[in-house]
Amino acid sequence: MASIQKRIEQLLQALGQDMFEKEKPIRLALLSAIAGESIFLLGPPGVAKSMIARRLKFAFKGARAFEYLMGKFSTPDEVFGPVSISKLKHEDKYERLTHHYLPGAQIVFLDEIWKASPPIQNALLTVLNEKIYRNGEQEIKVDIRGLIAASNELPLRGEGLEALWDRFLIRLMVRPIQDEQKFNQMVVLPRHSGYGDPIKASLKINDEEYHQWMQQVDTVQVPPHVLGVIAHIRKRIRERNATAEEGEEMYISDRRWRKIVRLMRASALLNGRDEVDVMDCFLIADCIWNLDSQIAEARQLVQQSVQDFGYRNLVNIPALLDELERLQDEIEEQTRFIQKKRIRQLKNYLDKNQKTFYKIEQFWGNDPAFIRSSDYEKLQAEGQEVFIPIFEKAGNHFQPFKTYAIKLLDDYTVVSKNKELPIETEEVEKEVVLRQPAPAQILHAWQREIDQLLHICDESMQELQRRKEVDQSHLSTHLFVDASCTQFVSKSLEQAATELLNIRLEIEKTRHSYESIEATGA
Known part of the structure; x- marks a missing residue:
């Protein structure tokens, strides 16, 4: 070949x-x-x-x-x-x-x-x-x-x-x-x-x-990850056509798509391969535009699709993510329960613009004063004495009175002029999410699934490395695609490898989420 x-x-x-x-x-x-x-x-x-x-x-x-x-x-x-x-x-x-x-x-x-x-x-x-x-x-x-x-x-x-x-x-x-x-x-x-x-x-x-090559073209394989790139390009075209003005659509018939794939197979054959690869996908850009104003757009669309999905589908990252999400949902359902609790919180006062204020009890003798919630957050962030405005309340209107040096002692107490002053609170009933351990039998099943997902991740990383070694030998020698397009293929490999590493970390995090809950042994 x-x-x-x-x-x-x-x-x-x-x-x-x-x-x-x-x-x-x-x-x-x-x-x-x-x-x-x-x-x-x-x-x-x-x-x-x-x-x-x-x-x-x-x-x-x-x-x-x-x-x-x-x-x-x-x-x-x-x-x-x-x-x-x-x-x-x-x-x-x-x-x-x-x-x-x-x-x-x-x-x-x-x-x-x-x-x-x-x-x-x-x-x-x-x-x-x-x-x-x-x-x-x-x-x-x-x-x-x-x-x-x-x-x-x-x-x-x-x-x-x-x-x-x-x-x-x-x-x-x-x-x-x-x-x-x-x-x-x-x-x-x-x-x-x-x-x-x-x-x-x-x-x-x-x-x-010539006739022998014509027959051999039909024997060239089109792997799933290349079909995935084509599927993404078609999706992007449908999305841009949905908002395009009449006459500005990129229309590609089913017949043309079949011919495009045959063109890619011929490219693979003449490049000495028995399988289409992502470099052949760049040929699509010269087959999908209908107006000269679409030429650059078609090229960018194909380049971005190869970069984002060229090798993502090679190792079936979408399926891996779907399986991980399913397991996470199951763990959440088995270990999560909601309990109603009465909790103490600062009481909110709203002005006519729906801005929140908190009441400081007995700021002026027996009279209260008010501070803005944003200033309260500032006190929390600083952790030391800060000058903030104090407000008086008349109806639902808050009038700034004077700036005072205030320090937050704890969540519900401030200090002003060496005097501890409580902030008004209230008790409310809220739903609190708690965790409960799953039965040992379910934990063992989750462990098997986690091990399987980690195994798939490791195999996928090896496949990416193998593909990188194979493709690097011919990326820059493609007969029909400019060598500058190799940058998008290289980025696709890097993105897929990074995404796999992040998925692996997420799998480990998922395991920790249920292992940190003490098993019941049931």
């Missing part, structure tokens, strides 16, 4: 020769072709969109290419081939001569795709989805490996182009060259540079290999 990755890496390097800042479109064009999917390139004229398709043809041994610029007067004859006059005249059959047109090609480039007429659009839908072209009475199984469409605009709303737009799995923005040095290299290239075949014969993909 590793030899596949090395070969594809060399093939991509050759395809990208003199294609400055077009590495990503070329890589994803090849990936989509091997996955049997299509790709849409959005960008202004003159940014090498058609050149990408021409280069892709050279990746396949003996591949035939078809290229066409759509216009409002384009006819099916120009795309799918002219009607055979001979067949029509002698056999009364309406069939097209398709060999040198789209149905007979392996690599197809359709420029200005949204200008295609409805008859062309309808035929394309079947070609893109089923790889079938209906030619008169017969159905032709087309061998299209890569279909690249391009335009300098997205499909207009209300033009009936939604179904065709949905068929293009990968959507990419192609921009002019930004780096000045690369731009200077490009402008001095020979006139016909880029039109020749730069691929060695040994690197080209032959028919047997």
Whole structure:
């Protein structure tokens, strides 16, 4: 499997020769072709969109290419081939001569795709989805490996182009060259540079290999933790769509999700793996946006989902937390009981603004004074003599009188001018939560569950460490995902490990909660 990755890496390097800042479109064009999917390139004229398709043809041994610029007067004859006059005249059959047109090609480039007429659009839908072209009475199984469409605009709303737009799995923005040095290299290239075949014969993909890889893609495993990332992305999309304005939704059909997963499986295969991993999840970002304003949002959504859930589901942290919560609820139910008690507390007086005051008895001879609850808390915090305002009460109004040096002696007594003064209290009945020991049989059952949870935690930590060692060897060498995305995978590993440690501490804390209560031995 590793030899596949090395070969594809060399093939991509050759395809990208003199294609400055077009590495990503070329890589994803090849990936989509091997996955049997299509790709849409959005960008202004003159940014090498058609050149990408021409280069892709050279990746396949003996591949035939078809290229066409759509216009409002384009006819099916120009795309799918002219009607055979001979067949029509002698056999009364309406069939097209398709060999040198789209149905007979392996690599197809359709420029200005949204200008295609409805008859062309309808035929394309079947070609893109089923790889079938209906030619008169017969159905032709087309061998299209890569279909690249391009335009300098997205499909207009209300033009009936939604179904065709949905068929293009990968959507990419192609921009002019930004780096000045690369731009200077490009402008001095020979006139016909880029039109020749730069691929060695040994690197080209032959028919047997292509069809073999297409079958092997279906054998690549998709582990539960990767499906968990996809589930979280779908959840996030549903949440953002719930508040999005009409026409601003991210709509991804079930068919597209299935194709996205196949794309990820093809990525894993070409990277020399028999299992999809979280790095392949970053490909989703280029498959879920519908508007150019959503491109950055889609990328951030996928990156955050990988970081938060990439490895969290690998060790099934949600299930571990659910089991711990269930045990904690059971312990709480078995050991907790409520008893009513009369307790002493400070008596509250409220002013018209619902602020609380406490009454100090006999502050002025036989007359009381009042302090604010906030000042009482200040006395508690300071633990020493503090100057606070004293209030007089008239009805439900409290009027500040003067500032005094006050010290809190205990919860219900203050000292002012060396005189101990009680604060008015009252007795109230309250429910007090108490703990009772559980029977020994239940304690033993809890101990077994705690031991099992700790064992799962330890095994999960070992699995994370194993995964870290395995993934570190290939994270930065992914053929189709930028190496900068490895930071989100690394953070996901760190977050999962930290969460497991915290869960382990919580499990130990849970054990202590019932062990600290003396067992009855029942």
